[in-house]
Amino acid sequence: MIEVRGLTKRYGSTVAVGGLDFDVRPGVVTGFLGPNGSGKSTTMRMIIGLDRPDAGTAHINGTPYHRLAWPLREVGALLEARTFHPGRSAENHLAALAAGNGIPRARVRAVLDTVGLSDVAARRAGGFSLGMSQRLGIAAALLGDPPVLLFDEPVNGLDPEGVRWLRGLVTSLAAEGRTVLLSSHLISEMALTADRLIVIGRGALLADSSVAELTREGRSLEEAFFELTGDSAEYRGNDHAQHRRTR
Numbered sequence: 001m002i003e004v005r006g007l008t009k010r011y012g013s014t015v016a017v018g019g020l021d022f023d024v025r026p027g028v029v030t031g032f033l034g035p036n037g038s039g040k041s042t043t044m045r046m047i048i049g050l051d052r053p054d055a056g057t058a059h060i061n062g063t064p065y066h067r068l069a070w071p072l073r074e075v076g077a078l079l080e081a082r083t084f085h086p087g088r089s090a091e092n093h094l095a096a097l098a099a100g101n102g103i104p105r106a107r108v109r110a111v112l113d114t115v116g117l118s119d120v121a122a123r124r125a126g127g128f129s130l131g132m133s134q135r136l137g138i139a140a141a142l143l144g145d146p147p148v149l150l151f152d153e154p155v156n157g158l159d160p161e162g163v164r165w166l167r168g169l170v171t172s173l174a175a176e177g178r179t180v181l182l183s184s185h186l187i188s189e190m191a192l193t194a195d196r197l198i199v200i201g202r203g204a205l206l207a208d209s210s211v212a213e214l215t216r217e218g219r220s221l222e223e224a225f226f227e228l229t230g231d232s233a234e235y236r237g238n239d240h241a242q243h244r245r246t247r
């Protein structure tokens with residue numbers, strides 16, 4: 001369970017996250033959606049102690065991250081790809097994490113196998129493609145067999161097989177009773193994977209409901225998303241063809 005109460009983060013005059021309240025429950029996949037710059041990564045970073053809130057709290061199974069005795073055994077997170085030493089092999093990277101967190105060495109081989117990197121375990125992680133780096137990040141999140149998992153844009157760079165595999169992975173992690181929070185801009189992927197959705201815009205909560213509620217009366221999840229976030233999108237592209245005509 002993740003409990004977020006009054007969570008707030010400012011960067012200068014920008015309110016990245018403004019008084020957010022929500023719970024992420026175990027046993028279901030909870031999607032985390034919002035336009036670019038709406039505060040999703042900042043929220044996830046505060047939950048796992050990488051950013052300090054200006055106000056409010058985030059608790060993981062009742063405890064703030066910084067008070068967890070063995071953080072990687074309580075919460076696994078994929079926040080950014082390539083958060084490893086580029087000169088280290090995938091196996092050595094995971095072995096160092098395991099050693100520092102009281103995690104049995106046997107978990108390293110187990111998670112490399114889960115993410116499909118066993119054959120390249122001895123290769124320098126710095127030479128990995130984006131998708132391979134994502135897989136290594138997912139392996140690190142799973143290493144401590146934690147009851148709570150956060151994945152920020154995990155399908156980024158994954159090939160079609162990887163996208164399908166990840167969908168199965170997060171669904172089975174939730175079915176085992178774990179708490180799973182997943183952010184993605186791919187609404188079609190969310191529709192297939194998430195049971196519940198937390199939608200934010202400009203750092204504020206816009207919806208905390210089941211996917212079934214949001215898509216009632218035949219409404220697509222994409223339509224529901226645009227209705228919710230219509231006034232919250234800060235960055236919008238323009239019609240390229242029109243731009244060319246008016247040059």
Ligand SMILES: Nc1ncnc2c1ncn2[C@@H]1O[C@H](COP(=O)(O)OP(=O)(O)OP(=O)(O)O)[C@@H](O)[C@H]1O
Binds near residue numbers: 011016034035038043
């Ligand atoms: N380190 C930082 N310094 C200054 N501003 C920041 C910093 N990190 C985030 N912000 C600002 O906070 C706001 C929220 O950013 P955040 O990355 O959390 O959004 P997001 O929802 O994850 O966006 P995206 O979907 O584009 O990844 C943005 O306005 C961003 O510019």
